[in-house]
Amino acid sequence: MEIMRLVVTGPVGAGKSTFIRSVSEIEVVDTDRRATDDALLIKKRTTVAFDFGRLQFGPDMALHLYGTPGQSRFDFMWDILIQKAHAYILLVAAHRPHEFREARRIMTFMKQRSPSPMIIGLTHTDCSGAWDAANIALALGYPDPTRRPPIVAVNANETASVAQAVISLVQFTWAGSLAPTT
């Protein structure tokens, strides 16, 4: 069985679990538990180990999606998951500037731990107070538009949008390997 592992990471409430649920063909295996402390302000339940989703698209080909816990006290799981990842997507809620620094912390961690390629997925871009991609890129530490990972808007609730984000991640990661498809 050939397997690709993609990691979905980002701060609490960025939409990681929803993202995986939207595209997984199996019931997502989650480790959501009742949120405590700060996470409770954003949602009632939060992932404490990881989410797992799967997409089989051939007799011996499957995509595995792993969602990291958003709270940094579970950051040992970030390490375990990123070490095995082919690529990862950092989800950032565009309407929560409060979380941009946390997203930056997670990204710094991931970049130190793994050379895997990444893209940035912006969720909640249609919400009031949402920042645009250029300013979020700056807030995440990417002042040069020519030297930053691709940034895509994604609606974690919509399968089509999530599928498009995964395509973007795959195409960016293996830009040289993919022949044009019709």
Place this chain on the structure above:
Amino acid sequence: MTVTGYLADFSLPELFQLVEQGNKTGLLTICTLTDPTTIARHNHHIWLSQGQIVAAGNSLDQQGLMRLIAQRGWMGDRAVSRLAQTCQIHTPLGLCLKNQGVLTAEQLKLLFYTQVMRQVCALFALPDGWFQFDPKAPLPVSEMTGLIATATDVTLSGLRALKDWNALDEKLPDPSSALISVVESKPSLRLNPNEWQVWEFTNGTMAIKDIAQQLNLPVAKAQQIAFRLIVTGLAEEMPMVAAPPPAAFELAAPTPLEQGFATTVTADAAGAAPVSQSFLQNLVGFLKGKV
């Protein structure tokens, strides 16, 4: 695009880092929300050109610099106003008055210090405030001395002088995090001795609390220095991995399914096995069917 938000969410040092790294030109307005029970709100305006601070004031009447000159007793309001009319259209008022021999370079520096450094640095202590950055606002030459300060310099000065860190408490890096340098060589900024000492540990291997112990500094002080290094673009906070304490999960016993996946992830050899080109093409083709 206009950027709006609250300082409690995105602090002033972070904002300054953003406008400087983005080379932004425009007007940053901060509306204080210090006491919700009163309707008294104060607006603070900071004008930027290419990411550098060129002027600041509390009103948009274009009279702020003239008032400062008058307050110093160097010239009367009306005299400055008359002279201002003779200035070339894009010349900052301060520079124009200096060229006319009305103000000296030292006086100009003092004006800039009062207008920008003192006023802006005071804003770092604001517990909250609504902000808006308008990239379309024109630069007000009548408020400008002609001197500039990088947002980084203002941040560094303001945070060094800050006595009450309550407003920024939540923004400070975690004591258990490490720092990692994001510049290739030594910083060109003029750091103070404590900042240099902390800078020496920006290799991602030592937690801030341990750095504090090593340097005989209070942990809070080390966090504040680390924050300064972060918002001036010299370092990034990096969480350090703690060993997974089983009790810390606060979970019911994991299901066999959870255990199975955990084993799958952790037991394999490190790194990800390469995938074939046909795999990639099949995957993209399959996903395109869902778009």
